Amino acid sequence: MGIKNIVVSVAGGVVSLLTAKYAVYLAQQLDAKLTAVYVVDEKALGDLLKSKIFVEVEAQGYESDLEEQGRRFLERVRRMAEQKGVAFEPVLTRGVVHDEVVETIKQLNADMLVMGELKEAVSRKEIFYDEGERIFRESPCTVVVVKDYEKVEMLYGSI
Amino acid sequence: MKISDYLKEHACQMNLSAQNKEEAIREIAGSLNSGGEINEQEAFIRDILERESLGSTGIGHGVAIPHSRTDSVDGFLIGFGKSSSGVDFSALDGEPVHLIFLMGANPQELNLYLRLLAELSKLLMDAAFRRELMAAEKSSDIIALFQKFES
Numbered sequence: 001m002g003i004k005n006i007v008v009s010v011a012g013g014v015v016s017l018l019t020a021k022y023a024v025y026l027a028q029q030l031d032a033k034l035t036a037v038y039v040v041d042e043k044a045l046g047d048l049l050k051s052k053i054f055v056e057v058e059a060q061g062y063e064s065d066l067e068e069q070g071r072r073f074l075e076r077v078r079r080m081a082e083q084k085g086v087a088f089e090p091v092l093t094r095g096v097v098h099d100e101v102v103e104t105i106k107q108l109n110a111d112m113l114v115m116g117e118l119k120e121a122v123s124r125k126e127i128f129y130d131e132g133e134r135i136f137r138e139s140p141c142t143v144v145v146v147k148d149y150e151k152v153e154m155l156y157g158s159i
Numbered sequence: 160m161k162i163s164d165y166l167k168e169h170a171c172q173m174n175l176s177a178q179n180k181e182e183a184i185r186e187i188a189g190s191l192n193s194g195g196e197i198n199e200q201e202a203f204i205r206d207i208l209e210r211e212s213l214g215s216t217g218i219g220h221g222v223a224i225p226h227s228r229t230d231s232v233d234g235f236l237i238g239f240g241k242s243s244s245g246v247d248f249s250a251l252d253g254e255p256v257h258l259i260f261l262m263g264a265n266p267q268e269l270n271l272y273l274r275l276l277a278e279l280s281k282l283l284m285d286a287a288f289r290r291e292l293m294a295a296e297k298s299s300d301i302i303a304l305f306q307k308f309e310s
Contacts, residue, residue: 011270044273051280052251053224055214065228066269131274 006032008114009101009135011039012073015116015149020077021156022146023114024084028159032111033087036077037104038070040094041131067092084159098134105141113143162237162279163305169194170238171298175246175259180215181208183246184225187238187261196236203231203263217250221293222283226262226276228269235264235271237279239301241292258283258292282308 008023010016020036027034045063048054054062074090081088093100105113118132136143146152170191177183184207192200206229210216217223223246238261245255260279264272282288288308295301 013268013271041270041273044277047277048273048280051277051284052218053216053226053276053280058210058213062228062269062273065266066273069266069269 002032003030003111004032005035005108005110006030006112006114007035007037007101007105007108007110007141008077009116010036010073010077011097011116012069016073017076018149018152019114019116019146020080022144022152024077024081024086025152025155025159026112026114026144027081027086028084033089034081035089035091035104035108035110036074037091037093037101038074039097039100040066040070040092041097042094043096067094097131098138101135102138102140105139110141113139113141115143115145117145117147161305161309162275162282163302163309165235165275166237166239166302166305167194168298168302170196170236171301172238172240173296173298173301175240175242177240177242177246179246180211180223180225180248183223183240183242183248183256183259184208184211184261187240187259190240191236191238191261197231197263198233199231203227203229206231207261207263215249215251217248217252217256218280218283219250219252219254220283220286220289221245221250221254221257222260222289223248223250223256223258224260224262224276224279224283228266228272229263230265232263232265235262235268235275237262237275241295258289278309 045059049059070092177186197203206227207225210227216225240259248256
């Protein structure tokens with residue numbers, strides 16, 4: 001029993017790094033395994049192609065860049081987890097972001113999802129379309145939304 | 160993560176004097192640079208023009224969204240320019256472009272960039288939004304319109 005299986009949703013970038021740090025902290029404190037999931041957002045790429053903002057070759061370039069960024073980012077989180085003595089598994093997948101994150105949670109039977117801060121103000125339309133909102137609402141397990149990034153650095157540095 | 164969180168008044172050019180695509184890009188980049196948001200202006204413009212060489216970002220309905228991932232910005236930035244007479248952007252529908260959104264993002268922020276680009280494209284599909292952008296007179300009106308249509 002207890003919280004033994006934590007998933008953190010990451011997308012690259014500064015906020016994701018801080019979110020991952022908090023997840024590493026939690027996993028270490030709870031002696032839980034940590035899985036980080038990065039999704040190559042094929043839906044956004046498809047939408048941009050459809051609306052003619054992207055040309056084919058450009059979309060392909062972004063797709064491989066996103067995959068490479070995901071690989072590098074997950075490797076960085078793996079190093080962070082290992083340094084703090086946390087068991088870690090990376091998941092690099094592609095598709096619709098919220099679907100893939102929720103699917104990963106279900107497959108792993110995770111106890112907790114850690115994710116970055118949501119938008120400040122949202123309309124009904126945004127709740128429907130925003131990937132973060134949808135992950136938050138559709139997650140089958142408890143969700144921790146990371147805020148107060150200064151404190152995150154302090155907590156991470158303390159272990 | 161909304162366009163209105165990133166678009167600033169100083170980056171909105173309400174009366175572009177540019178006659179062609181490169182001039183328009185340079186003019187908007189100049190206003191972004193005045194806010195200190197671009198690290199290397201020429202590198203930024205070069206990256207944008209390089210993307211344009213793959214195919215025009217003039218997507219029709221008088222709108223163009225020149226964009227690029229580029230090391231010359233730290234996070235994400237967006238500028239706006241309006242041309243009453245229209246700029247030849249070799250747009251997909253062959254019509255001159257009146258509303259230009261110039262976007263750039265650091266390669267480290269790809270996901271944020273893609274989502275904001277998709278958000279902008281969705282907003283610009285709305286004819287009422289385009290009409291109101293065309294009718295806007297001040298930079299603050301542009302920001303207010305984004306706030307209105309994004310809420």
